Amino acid sequence: MRINKYIASCGIASRRKAEEIILQKRVKVNGKVVEELSFNIDENNDTVEIDGVQIGLDEKEVYIVLNKPEGYITTVKDQFDRPSVLDLVGDIKERIYPIGRLDYETSGLLILTNDGDLTYKLTHPKHEVDKTYMAIVKGIPTIDEMKKFEEGLYIEDYKTAPAKIRIVKKDEEKNYAICEIKIHEGRNRQVRKMCRAIEHPVLRLRRVAMGKITLKETKVGEYRHLTKEEVEYLKGLR
Missing domain, CATH: 3.30.70.580 (Pseudouridine synthase I, catalytic domain, N-terminal subdomain)
Known part of the structure; x- marks a missing residue:
């Protein structure tokens, strides 16, 4: 079995993350550091360690x-x-x-x-898995602003994928709205950046569903x- 698949099968990390761990020289097989991503092991006989801790396939999936x-x-x-x-x-x-x-x-x-x-x-x-958030935002988004949000926004050096937004509750006197937002991307602080891009910064944010x-x-x-x-x-x- 390839070393990155073995690490993933042990539940340590995804295969992609396992490759990073290998390249960081944190993996040893039978006491020797492994740096080759194509390295194959005998899962029944070889001893594999990450950061000095032995790993194995005997853990139940949680x-x-x-x-x-x-x-x-x-x-x-x-x-x-x-x-x-x-x-x-x-x-x-x-x-x-x-x-x-x-x-x-x-x-x-x-x-x-x-x-x-x-x-x-x-x-x-x-894999486009919807992530649903409830966001309290400053101000009340207009129909035009929400349309831009749904079509995708230019943030930093990329354009976001199409998303969904709807107002669940609004308070014009206190100048805030509670919005349900659905995205399937997972970029760093994406919901906050998207709301800021339409000039309605997030005051509080909570994820309520994944798929x-x-x-x-x-x-x-x-x-x-x-x-x-x-x-x-x-x-x-x-």
Whole structure:
């Protein structure tokens, strides 16, 4: 088995991320550093380590939905020593990682798993999985502004893919609106940047769904395991 597939099968990271780990010289096979992405291993006899920790295929696959609070990062390490979402799932013995990211100020639905292949599938650009957000924005977007939002906006050096936006509630006196926003891209802080581009900056942002997966009754800071049907749904996405 190729080394990057093995790392993904162990639930450590997606195949693409596994390649980065290999190139960073963090992987050892039988005590020797591996740098070749084409390296093949015998999964039954070879010993594989990442950062000095042995990995293996014996872990069961775990799929959970976390209701992320604001003020948590979704990366493993942080230079400012801020709390991580992994701190909220510390009772799960398997090594799990978030599928995609939510920025520090954003709350809501985050899927975590040790299924590297599913992580790769759901984060690859060719798989257009809708992500639904509820955003409190400054001001009240006009029909023309929302049309521009839906057609795609030029942000920095790229144009966003078509998206959806609708006003759920508005308060003209307090000058804000609550909008439901759906995108299928996953660029860094994209919803915030898109709202800023139409001059309605986000005041608060919460993700409420990824495809058909929702939080259900999961409270902020808590998680639930995905049902068998939900896992099959995610694996069946095209």
